[in-house]
Amino acid sequence: MGRPPCCDKVGVKKGPWTPEEDIILVSYIKEHGPGNWRAVPSNTGLLRCSKSCRLRWKNCLRPGIKRGNFTDHEEKMIIHLQALLGNRWAAMASYLPQRTDNDIKNYWNTHLKKKLKKLQTGTEGHESRDEDGLSSSASHSISRGQWERRLQTDIHLAKQALSSQSSTTTYASSIENIAKLLKGWVRNSPKSASSNSAVTQQSYNNNNNFADGGGTESTSSDETPSTKADNKDNNNNCMELPEAFESLFGLESFDSFIF
DNA sequence: AAAGGCGCCAACCGCTCACGG
DNA sequence: ACCGTGAGCGGTTGGCGCCTT
Numbered sequence: 001m002g003r004p005p006c007c008d009k010v011g012v013k014k015g016p017w018t019p020e021e022d023i024i025l026v027s028y029i030k031e032h033g034p035g036n037w038r039a040v041p042s043n044t045g046l047l048r049c050s051k052s053c054r055l056r057w058k059n060c061l062r063p064g065i066k067r068g069n070f071t072d073h074e075e076k077m078i079i080h081l082q083a084l085l086g087n088r089w090a091a092m093a094s095y096l097p098q099r100t101d102n103d104i105k106n107y108w109n110t111h112l113k114k115k116l117k118k119l120q121t122g123t124e125g126h127e128s129r130d131e132d133g134l135s136s137s138a139s140h141s142i143s144r145g146q147w148e149r150r151l152q153t154d155i156h157l158a159k160q161a162l163s164s165q166s167s168t169t170t171y172a173s174s175i176e177n178i179a180k181l182l183k184g185w186v187r188n189s190p191k192s193a194s195s196n197s198a199v200t201q202q203s204y205n206n207n208n209n210f211a212d213g214g215g216t217e218s219t220s221s222d223e224t225p226s227t228k229a230d231n232k233d234n235n236n237n238c239m240e241l242p243e244a245f246e247s248l249f250g251l252e253s254f255d256s257f258i259f
Numbered sequence: 260a261a262a263g264g265c266g267c268c269a270a271c272c273g274c275t276c277a278c279g280g
Numbered sequence: 281a282c283c284g285t286g287a288g289c290g291g292t293t294g295g296c297g298c299c300t301t
Contacts, residue, residue: 015294016269038286054287055270090289105290106268 013047017056021046022178025053026061034062059100061177066098070107078104079112 028044034057037050046053059065070078074096081092089101089108096104 014271036286050286051272051288052270058288059269087290101289102269109291110267 011047012049012052014052017048017060019178021048022056022061025056026178029057029061055102059102063177064098065100065177067103070099070111074099075107075112078108079116082108082112 024044024046025040028040032043034054037054040046040050040053041048048056077096078092081095085091087105087108089105092104093099093101
């Protein structure tokens with residue numbers, strides 16, 4: 001007998017998460033706390049593998065996540081950290097607690113790599129760079145010790161910024177995360193706010209970007225988006241989402257988050 | 260207005276690590 | 281010391297929306 005796959009390929013749902021699934025996951029974690037991911041699918045009835053649940057929580061639902069544009073300060077920190085740590089995204093994320101490793105990785109790959117490449121071509125021949133376009137260990141001009149001191153300063157500043165925001169990154173923040181996701185869903189689904197899960201999921205996932213003031217302000221409202229094969233198995237008895245939200249988080253939560 | 264290309268990001272995949280038996 | 285299992289991590293991909301032609 002070989003080693004069984006980490007998750008049963010049969011009966012495991014893949015693809016974008018629906019609001020219903022998010023709510024189930026968050027309410028489960030509210031009760032049991034994050035961890036023991038193996039038990040999550042069986043205990044919640046979610047047709048997702050443990051990895052998928054962990055990732056969804058970590059990258060989208062957990063409290064305190066900041067989305068949207070990176071600040072100059074964050075950008076500089078990432079560049080510093082990348083020079084110091086290499087592509088250790090999780091380690092970098094520990095210095096930027098509001099950002100996920102996935103976010104940092106994506107930002108590096110889509111923005112910073114190019115930015116640095118441009119800079120590199122601008123200063124061609126002045127210093128050697130690795131394949132990511134970085135100064136090799138960013139070293140020749142300043143010492144590692146200097147980098148680390150600079151980093152410590154940045155971390156200190158970041159911590160100050162964090163503590164000034166909220167001392168309690170509580171479970172409420174993940175409610176807020178879902179609310180923000182739902183906000184996009186509501187905007188895009190003026191007609192069918194309930195059991196048409198195909199519409200629900202499509203609109204929902206099209207609006208996962210809840211950047212500070214930078215969310216996708218799509219106003220398209222007339223078309224039912226195409227249904228993907230993956231969505232076929234969406235059940236028909238899903239709760240109306242605002243209701244589900246409110247029943248989980250309190251009667252007025254939904255309105256207060258959405259409006 | 261339509262088509263194709265590009266950018267972005269959520270999610271998946273496969274590997275490694277950590278830990279308990 | 282070895283093995284099995286779950287968790288975590290980094291690389292990669294898929295697909296949607298926007299932009300350009």
